[in-house]
Amino acid sequence: MSFVYDFDEEEPVRSYQAELDSPYFTTNTKLHVLISGAGIAGLMLAILLEHLDISYEIVERCREMKPLGSVMCLNASVLPVFDQLGLTKEILAASKPIREFNFFRGSMKRLGQYSDHTAIERDGYERLVLSRPRLHEILMSKVPPEKIHMGKKVKALNQSEDGVGLRCTDKTEFYGDILVGADGAYSAIRQNLYFQLKQKGLLPEADTRAMSKGFVCLVGVTSALDPSFFQGIEEQYSSGSIMISDNSPYTLSEKESEEAQFRTSEWGPETSDKILGQVGNYKTPFGSLGDLIRATPRELISQVFLEDILYETWAHERVVLIGDACHKLLPNAGQGAVNAIQDAVILANCLYEIKPNPTHDNLVRALHTYRDERYSHVKTQHSSSQLSAKIQLGHNWGEKMLRYFILNILPKKMQMRQVVKDSAYSPLVAFLPHVPRRGYGTVLPQREWVQVDKI
Numbered sequence: 001m002s003f004v005y006d007f008d009e010e011e012p013v014r015s016y017q018a019e020l021d022s023p024y025f026t027t028n029t030k031l032h033v034l035i036s037g038a039g040i041a042g043l044m045l046a047i048l049l050e051h052l053d054i055s056y057e058i059v060e061r062c063r064e065m066k067p068l069g070s071v072m073c074l075n076a077s078v079l080p081v082f083d084q085l086g087l088t089k090e091i092l093a094a095s096k097p098i099r100e101f102n103f104f105r106g107s108m109k110r111l112g113q114y115s116d117h118t119a120i121e122r123d124g125y126e127r128l129v130l131s132r133p134r135l136h137e138i139l140m141s142k143v144p145p146e147k148i149h150m151g152k153k154v155k156a157l158n159q160s161e162d163g164v165g166l167r168c169t170d171k172t173e174f175y176g177d178i179l180v181g182a183d184g185a186y187s188a189i190r191q192n193l194y195f196q197l198k199q200k201g202l203l204p205e206a207d208t209r210a211m212s213k214g215f216v217c218l219v220g221v222t223s224a225l226d227p228s229f230f231q232g233i234e235e236q237y238s239s240g241s242i243m244i245s246d247n248s249p250y251t252l253s254e255k256e257s258e259e260a261q262f263r264t265s266e267w268g269p270e271t272s273d274k275i276l277g278q279v280g281n282y283k284t285p286f287g288s289l290g291d292l293i294r295a296t297p298r299e300l301i302s303q304v305f306l307e308d309i310l311y312e313t314w315a316h317e318r319v320v321l322i323g324d325a326c327h328k329l330l331p332n333a334g335q336g337a338v339n340a341i342q343d344a345v346i347l348a349n350c351l352y353e354i355k356p357n358p359t360h361d362n363l364v365r366a367l368h369t370y371r372d373e374r375y376s377h378v379k380t381q382h383s384s385s386q387l388s389a390k391i392q393l394g395h396n397w398g399e400k401m402l403r404y405f406i407l408n409i410l411p412k413k414m415q416m417r418q419v420v421k422d423s424a425y426s427p428l429v430a431f432l433p434h435v436p437r438r439g440y441g442t443v444l445p446q447r448e449w450v451q452v453d454k455i
């Protein structure tokens, strides 16, 4: 197997002939899974494979995981999975329930509220917020450290009837039966796979587009705050505050925007001081934004470029994509984590089915089954994330009207009808005991997962 494609531009393209004596190609009775990326998606899959007793290893670019700050939302669509894994206690200890989102003008005049106080009775779970670094840490602690190769940046992949291999920038190579690209929005696995598919004329037109233009966004997690200054933070329930400035939004010129997109093409702490300085006077329910920025360690502030794209191709032969690698959603509804976790659950269920008989054909079929199971759900999420972006961030006349309508005119009953409809999808891990349904709301029936017979 050789790797002809090097997509890092700083190094010249060269061909590399790899050793072919990997054990996976000769025995081929036991599955071995390669995972690129130790984010929420990759770690969740690793934990599931651990329970499934399928061997795997993770290849992660970072030398050590830096706790980049932002907030994640978990809800009844994924919390039953944490129950199944016995992680609920830890998650609850690290999070706060959230029931209300308040909307304000830049002057702090209230625009309205979105609230849902019935989740606990309806779904059996509160909606939870927790810091992304903390969630990451909890998941990481469940994966044996020797199964994560840190400081290995994946650069090229190749696959054949017999297996799949990947090669890192330091020229180390890894081999397995399946390769899972869990390496985020700028996935090296996706870029490699699409490059190869395009050369063969197999890449759908839709997957050749660039990401759409988006928003520049600052995210951060403050240190513990002084409750005498920041009032309300000790309440049992957390709440969201959305401030929408009255004047034109803070906009970047076309050139600045392109620069920001280029510079923050990865989530990272390379925040521009210029933006930090310019938003310091913005008001929040907790004093000025500057007060919050000052309470936040600099390395826990990231500038991110929010984009929005749903790819069509998620699997080809032995390679499959999960999480942000195949769908980057606008994060205002907290969909990132929920969808990454659901992807991992469904992929693990598909691997469970073929585990007794992991032939090439069965493997390829399993990866396509995963895509078929997930795609329509993610497509729905994609549309709803665009709608919530309009409601939460929109500045034009139509978007303002829409926001007014949703917050002040739309009957609560109708709003809730949609919430109930959306919350019905809550896939469980097929190979762990199912948790009993705790709320009164209806859930979609679980798909039946059946293991193929051993030959």
Ligand SMILES: Cc1cc2nc3c(=O)[nH]c(=O)nc-3n(C[C@H](O)[C@H](O)[C@H](O)COP(=O)(O)OP(=O)(O)OC[C@H]3O[C@@H](n4cnc5c(N)ncnc54)[C@H](O)[C@@H]3O)c2cc1C
Pocket: 036, 037, 038, 039, 040, 041, 042, 059, 060, 061, 062, 068, 069, 070, 071, 072, 132, 152, 153, 154, 155, 182, 183, 184, 185, 186, 187, 188, 219, 267, 268, 302, 322, 323, 324, 325, 330, 331, 332, 333, 334, 335, 336, 337, 340
């Ligand atoms: C700093 C940060 C802040 C975020 N803030 C929010 C938010 O506020 N709201 C929200 O909904 N979502 C947010 N997200 C996105 C959210 O975390 C993801 O949607 C979700 O975690 C699923 O991500 P993932 O595991 O698919 O990818 P990621 O979390 O991006 O993880 C990908 C992993 O792959 C590694 N990797 C990348 N390239 C390579 C390579 N070539 N070789 C090896 N490893 C590689 C990365 O280092 C990373 O560890 C944020 C993500 C980050 C990183």
Ligand SMILES: *[C@@H]1O[C@H](CO)[C@@H](O)[C@H](O)[C@H]1NC(C)=O
Pocket: 001, 002, 003, 004, 005, 157, 158, 159, 196
């Ligand atoms: C994959 O390996 C084969 C066999 O060595 C080689 O012919 C082919 O060009 C390689 N493809 C890529 C995309 O690296």
Ligand SMILES: *[C@@H]1O[C@H](CO)[C@@H](O)[C@H](O)[C@H]1NC(C)=O
Pocket: 074, 075, 076, 077, 123, 333, 334, 335, 338, 381, 419, 422, 423, 424
């Ligand atoms: C959980 O969050 C996701 C993403 O925002 C949403 O689509 C889903 O409906 C939510 N589930 C519940 C039970 O509220």
